[in-house]
Amino acid sequence: MNIQAITSLEDLEAAFSIRKQVFVEEQGVPLADEFDEFDSLDSGCVHILAVFEGQRVGTGRIRAADGKGKLERICILPPYRAFGIGKQIIAGLEELAAMKGLLQVKLHGQTQAKGFYEKLGYQASSAEFMEDGIPHFLMTKELIASRI
Numbered sequence: 001m002n003i004q005a006i007t008s009l010e011d012l013e014a015a016f017s018i019r020k021q022v023f024v025e026e027q028g029v030p031l032a033d034e035f036d037e038f039d040s041l042d043s044g045c046v047h048i049l050a051v052f053e054g055q056r057v058g059t060g061r062i063r064a065a066d067g068k069g070k071l072e073r074i075c076i077l078p079p080y081r082a083f084g085i086g087k088q089i090i091a092g093l094e095e096l097a098a099m100k101g102l103l104q105v106k107l108h109g110q111t112q113a114k115g116f117y118e119k120l121g122y123q124a125s126s127a128e129f130m131e132d133g134i135p136h137f138l139m140t141k142e143l144i145a146s147r148i
Helices: 009-026 085-099 113-121
Strands: 003-007 047-050 055-065 067-076 104-110 129-131 134-142
Touching: 003 085, 009 047, 009 055, 009 067, 047 085, 055 085, 067 085, 085 104, 104 113, 113 134
Parallel strands: 067 104
Antiparallel strands: 003 047, 047 055, 055 067, 104 134, 129 134
């Protein structure tokens, strides 16, 4: 398993395809809501790709927002969800945050994934809210405390 920063349009398109399959086709997020101004190689976001046994199977991105690392668009294709890939994607995004000097990360975690994020040290920092018709929590993690 390999987590790599996306540096080519080909890999970015692969990430978009994964996101479309998971968020749009599987979860019903409107296509117009899934893609935004941060979906380019020069947007200030760092996009990553998870490669498992030679297949591109997961993705995520991170950007600075309000002095924190904001983890976004984290997803894995259904057949690959039992291999610990999500944990590796989060670790890769957290490493990128730390390299940028960001001491806290946050994300909008789907309610069904709340336990997954809690096991990785995230805490719910909001009441449940709806985003694209899916219940979420704002979840945060202090990176300094997680390294002690």
